[in-house]
Amino acid sequence: MSDTGKIVIGLIVFLILMTFPIWYNIVNGVTPIQDPEIATQNVPGKNQCVRPVEYMRAKHMNLLNQWRDEVVRRGDRYTEGPNGELIEKSLSNTCMDCHSNKENFCDRCHNAMAVDPYCWNCHIMPSEAAETEMAMSTTPEEEN
Amino acid sequence: MGIDRRKFVKVAGLAALGFAARPPIRAFGQEITGESLEIRESKAGELLSGAVEEIKRAPHPPKNANRWAMVIDLRKCREHQDCTACIDACHKIHNVPSYPKPKDEIKWIWKEHFNHAFPDADHDFIEEEVKHSNALLLCNHCDNPPCVRVCPTQATWKREEDGLVMMDWHRCIGCRYCIAACPYGSRSFNYREPKKFLEEQGIKPQPDFPTRTRGVVEKCTFCEERLARNLWPACVEACPYNALTFGDLDNADDPVRILLHDNFTIRRKPGLGTQPEVYYIV
Numbered sequence: 001m002s003d004t005g006k007i008v009i010g011l012i013v014f015l016i017l018m019t020f021p022i023w024y025n026i027v028n029g030v031t032p033i034q035d036p037e038i039a040t041q042n043v044p045g046k047n048q049c050v051r052p053v054e055y056m057r058a059k060h061m062n063l064l065n066q067w068r069d070e071v072v073r074r075g076d077r078y079t080e081g082p083n084g085e086l087i088e089k090s091l092s093n094t095c096m097d098c099h100s101n102k103e104n105f106c107d108r109c110h111n112a113m114a115v116d117p118y119c120w121n122c123h124i125m126p127s128e129a130a131e132t133e134m135a136m137s138t139t140p141e142e143e144n
Numbered sequence: 145m146g147i148d149r150r151k152f153v154k155v156a157g158l159a160a161l162g163f164a165a166r167p168p169i170r171a172f173g174q175e176i177t178g179e180s181l182e183i184r185e186s187k188a189g190e191l192l193s194g195a196v197e198e199i200k201r202a203p204h205p206p207k208n209a210n211r212w213a214m215v216i217d218l219r220k221c222r223e224h225q226d227c228t229a230c231i232d233a234c235h236k237i238h239n240v241p242s243y244p245k246p247k248d249e250i251k252w253i254w255k256e257h258f259n260h261a262f263p264d265a266d267h268d269f270i271e272e273e274v275k276h277s278n279a280l281l282l283c284n285h286c287d288n289p290p291c292v293r294v295c296p297t298q299a300t301w302k303r304e305e306d307g308l309v310m311m312d313w314h315r316c317i318g319c320r321y322c323i324a325a326c327p328y329g330s331r332s333f334n335y336r337e338p339k340k341f342l343e344e345q346g347i348k349p350q351p352d353f354p355t356r357t358r359g360v361v362e363k364c365t366f367c368e369e370r371l372a373r374n375l376w377p378a379c380v381e382a383c384p385y386n387a388l389t390f391g392d393l394d395n396a397d398d399p400v401r402i403l404l405h406d407n408f409t410i411r412r413k414p415g416l417g418t419q420p421e422v423y424y425i426v
Contacts, residue, residue: 072312075303077372092351121339122313122354124239130348 033112037104046098048082061117064091092123100126199399201386204374210394211307212285212366213421214380215403220387222277230280231255233382234364239349241341250332252364253282253379265410265426274426280387282379283330283364284412284420285309291322291331300361307393307421308366318359327416331363366390393421 016023049056051063067089070076081087088094099105102125110117221227234253235242243249259266261279289309292302299315300322302308323331337358342349349355353369356362367377375381380388391400400423403409409423 068314072310072314075305075368075372092354118357121357124349124351124354126351128343128348129351 034108036106036108037101049098050079050081050087050094064095064119067091091119092126092129096126102127199389199402201376201380201389201399205371205376205390206392206395206398207374209306209392211287211392211421212371213307213391213393213400213423214282214366214377215389215400215407215409215423215425216280217387217389217403217425218274218277218279219425220385221280222273224385225278227384228255229382229384230379230388233378234367237350237378238353239338239342239355240362241336241338241345241347241355243336243341248335250334250338250362251281251330252362253280255279256281262410262412262424262426264413264415279424281328281330281412282422283309283366284328284418284422285366287419287421288417290325290327290416290418294321294325296321303368308368309363310368311361311363311365313354313356313360313362316360318361320361322361327413327418328420331361334358334360334362 056063067079071089077089078086079089096102102120106117231253234240238252240250240252255278258274258277258279259270261281285308287307289300289302291300292309295301296319297315297317299312299317301310301312303310318333320333323333334356335358338355339349339357342355367375367379370377377388377390380390389399389403391398393400395401403425404423407425409425411420411423414420
């Protein structure tokens with residue numbers, strides 16, 4: 001058993017490397033997670049989220065998935081807002097009206113949490129969109 | 145015995161009278177309930193006299209259709225061979241990129257040489273004008289869609305309410321079975337990242353409709369998202385010559401049905417049994 005020393009040294013190196021994130025944070029201090037920034041001031045008449053803040057913080061991804069399935073699979077496009085008004089279940093057309101600052105609202109948390117949602121692989125951020133020309137953005141006239 | 149000869153003859157006579165009275169009563173009823181017969185007759189009259197008047201498109205599509213279908217008047221398309229209004233409108237609002245390489249091509253609505261589009265209807269001595277023309281093609285929204293049968297994730301499915309063959313791009317895994325199954329070439333695969341390409345081209349995407357992503361199959365959806373807002377499909381609205389007619393196949397008074405009634409129409413590859421719902425007046 002002449003290799004005991006080497007094995008012990010190896011184990012110690014392994015342990016140090018494994019626990020590196022902990023040492024690193026102890027030495028450098030934990031970077032605080034910045035709160036997301038909500039830009040609602042530009043949208044008249046909209047001062048409240050479609051669901052309570054606590055619910056949205058914890059479950060917004062579930063709500064978005066549910067909306068997606070209802071709209072795409074069942075064509076069920078509208079839901080009731082906080083004040084009983086009708087709102088479109090749409091990430092780009094409803095959520096981003098208020099939360100138009102994707103970098104400071106979505107990305108800040110997602111980056112800190114190291115989650116990488118693929119919404120924006122297809123959906124259009126307000127910053128990259130063109131002005132609409134065709135009558136797509138008409139409200140659901142006489143629909144409900 | 146419950147019935148004697150005298151009674152039997154009486155009842156039989158009444159029944160015969162009833163049957164004889166049926167056609168005039170029905171015709172009378174139609175005259176009251178709708179003017180469909182008159183419209184058709186006058187339309188037929190105009191056809192005979194050579195002056196075909198347009199069926200005017202209503203400002204909005206019908207609300208509750210049971211079976212969406214389209215009639216394309218290729219005679220009008222032939223008069224304006226260079227017109228691409230429908231294609232431009234569709235590809236613009238749906239953020240369809242126009243890749244330079246044919247291999248990457250994404251097609252929602254496109255033009256194809258007549259004998260490629262209708263191999264069954266082609267022969268050596270077909271009318272010259274038709275022979276060298278293009279046909280306007282798009283997804284046929286088949287009644288019996290083979291793409292739906294092969295999709296392993298139900299990313300494409302037939303909506304039972306109105307017959308649209310739908311796409312759920314969230315669910316598509318890019319296996320391309322549907323591309324192999326579709327006999328019309330209506331489906332395209334994203335070999336490249338469309339958002340990146342649009343950005344390279346300096347084209348800003350329309351915000352109301354997503355782009356797709358690499359590894360996903362896409363096709364025409366009959367503008368399902370516009371129909372939900374009570375708007376005509378973009379191509380129908382964009383056509384300056386009213387060559388595209390869209391409507392409910394289940395309603396005998398719909399312009400689509402009137403056109404089908406008054407004109408001889410063909411469909412693409414009917415022998416395959418897919419029951420395509422895009423009809424062509426040649």
